[in-house]
Amino acid sequence: MSPERADGRRLKGERRRRAILDAALRVVERDGVAGVSHRAIAREAGVPPASIAYYFAGIDELLVATLVESADLLVGDIARMRERTPPEGRAWVRTIAENLAMMIDERRARTIAEYELYLLAARRPALRPAARRWFEIATGEVDRAVDVDPAAIKAVLAAIDGLLLQALIAEHPPGADDFEPALRHLLRPVLADDG
Known part of the structure; x- marks a missing residue:
């Protein structure tokens, strides 16, 4: 050939x-x-x-690959956020708020699907490494940007997951302006906020 x-x-x-x-x-x-x-x-x-x-080889392998693909999309999101955001606290808070609003509005179905796959990993051990990859990627990106206590990073990421889940079930989905105050509070230990 x-x-x-x-x-x-x-x-x-x-x-x-x-x-x-x-x-x-x-x-x-x-x-x-x-x-x-x-x-x-x-x-x-x-x-x-x-x-x-x-x-x-089976549905679980396909779902693992789908979760990995979603993690790779997260990497792309983070890279685009870095490209368009000056390295200071206030700008980062706004960029993250805008990204969360986009995940709830424009990419709502995908966000729901990703969380559903993520939660399925609690029942199917084969999916757990792929589900944890999201968290590891996000943690790694924050670690690269700032020097903070890993426990603070974990708390922020867990809180952002909670904000997204609450937003998905809200009567009126929140926008960036709605996310920003909570994010400013959450990110205080992670990002040096200049005001």
């Missing part, structure tokens, strides 16, 4: 795997984890059901 043909097959395989991962997240967004099956994901991805088994 020629190298070009092998590369073409590899690219086609990568596209199909990506389509399956994207479809899995859409199924969780729409139907919850209870709606996840080989057949449902294959239908959503537009691939034969056997393709799911070819790329993933």
Whole structure:
């Protein structure tokens, strides 16, 4: 087989795997984890059901890959936040508030799906390392930026999870202006706030 043909097959395989991962997240967004099956994901991805088994040993492996993909999206979010935010406390608080508001508004279905997968890890040990990856990534990013007590970082991240969960069930979803006061208070030990 020629190298070009092998590369073409590899690219086609990568596209199909990506389509399956994207479809899995859409199924969780729409139907919850209870709606996840080989057949449902294959239908959503537009691939034969056997393709799911070819790329993933089982549903748990697919869900792990979906959680890892979500963690990678978080890395991208953090990188974009860093690019557009000056390195001072007040600006960071606002940027985080805007990102949380976007997660509740524009990416609401994805945020719900991610939390549902995250909570599923409590019942399925195979998903736990992938679920913890979110926390490890966020902690690592904060550690790189500031020198603070790791317990303070854990408390802030846990509180942000709580803010997001409360926002998801709110009658009127909060915006950045609603998140900002709580974040300013939470982030006081983590970021040097200039006022």
